[in-house]
Amino acid sequence: MSCDFQTTACGKWILAGEHAVLRGHPALVFPLPAKTLSLTWHRTEAPLTLETHGAQADILREAALAVLEVLRAEGVLNEAAGTLCLEGNLPVGVGLGASAAISVVFARWLAHLGVVSTSAIPAFAKRLEDHFHGKSSGLDIAGVAAPGGRWFCAGESHALSETWSPAWYLSSCGEQGATAACIETVRQLWQRAPDVAQVIDARMHESVTLAADALADSGPEALPRLVKAIEQAAGCFSDWGLVTDALKTHMELLRAQGALAVKPTGSGKGGYVLSLWGCAPPADLALMAAF
Known part of the structure; x- marks a missing residue:
């Protein structure tokens, strides 16, 4: 046909x-x-x-x-x-x-x-x-x-202006997340504690700016700045209440194996984790290259 x-x-x-x-x-x-x-x-x-x-x-x-x-x-x-x-x-x-x-x-x-x-x-x-x-x-x-x-x-x-290629990888935490449910969790936080929610949004905004600046900078401070951006974004997920036990365990495993920074990518409450590495990660982790 x-x-x-x-x-x-x-x-x-x-x-x-x-x-x-x-x-x-x-x-x-x-x-x-x-x-x-x-x-x-x-x-x-x-x-x-x-x-x-x-x-x-x-x-x-x-x-x-x-x-x-x-x-x-x-x-x-x-x-x-x-x-x-x-x-x-x-x-x-x-x-x-x-x-x-x-x-x-x-x-x-x-x-x-x-x-x-x-x-x-x-x-x-x-x-x-x-x-x-x-x-x-x-x-x-x-x-x-x-x-x-x-x-x-x-x-x-x-x-984006990208002057270098970070070694970042993706891996599943083994738990499926639901985007609509995560959006609702954040919405409820805004209703319950708008001042707190506003601060979290501002911190996530800052992490975006910091990450973009790090990617545009090929100097020696680029990697540390990218690490800070990713970890700050990860903190926002925790503050929103979107890090489940499965997500937390998987991120701790990646850090223990040498990842420089990790965060959920997507809506949270499951799904995939982004990890940044200074060198190639252990092969037995079976990570998926994100680049």
């Missing part, structure tokens, strides 16, 4: 700025090229059908069907036909941007059909992602479609 359209989006990981980005603060996001999701469309006269392949085919299918349901409810797919196929190695539900990648590839497909203008792809993808998390900043959308690190703030992003 010939392919009439194909597009691929990758995963993402966040260096700093999680949660505070929803309130207008900046964040730093990077693509994860090793983890991808591809959408292929085969034009036929038959009604639209969906196929999913890979280790998480069932979970991917559930997420894709949710998007199709939204599009049908909006009357976007009234005349769509053919076969859609989704496959890839990007895990779903672990904070690496799967919902954003799904939203982006669907938005690109709709642009191919002429339903969405090319310039409107990011905004349309963000609207689709809102159905996964309830409220999307657009940060993940920017990350999965970017060729490199991005500074993101209030819906706008630009390329």
Whole structure:
């Protein structure tokens, strides 16, 4: 069967700025090229059908069907036909941007059909992602479609100045997090103790600025500044109440094995951990390179 359209989006990981980005603060996001999701469309006269392949085919299918349901409810797919196929190695539900990648590839497909203008792809993808998390900043959308690190703030992003390549890695804590639940935890803190919540946001904002400055600086102080930025961001997760026992144990393990700095990446309460190293980490940790 010939392919009439194909597009691929990758995963993402966040260096700093999680949660505070929803309130207008900046964040730093990077693509994860090793983890991808591809959408292929085969034009036929038959009604639209969906196929999913890979280790998480069932979970991917559930997420894709949710998007199709939204599009049908909006009357976007009234005349769509053919076969859609989704496959890839990007895990779903672990904070690496799967919902954003799904939203982006669907938005690109709709642009191919002429339903969405090319310039409107990011905004349309963000609207689709809102159905996964309830409220999307657009940060993940920017990350999965970017060729490199991005500074993101209030819906706008630009390329980061990177003068050196830190040895940072990603690893799962073995526990799955839920973005919507984490957002709700932070929201409740804002209701309960707004002064405290404001201070945490300010500290996360500072960690973003510090990390960006460290990446732009190739001097001897760059690495220590990046370490400080990551550890400060990690402290924000703790203060929000988003570090579970599984996350804490995994981060302590990485530090014990020589990591210079560690933090949750994504929403927290599970998912992946970012670790920064001064040299190659022990092979038996089976870490995934984030660069």
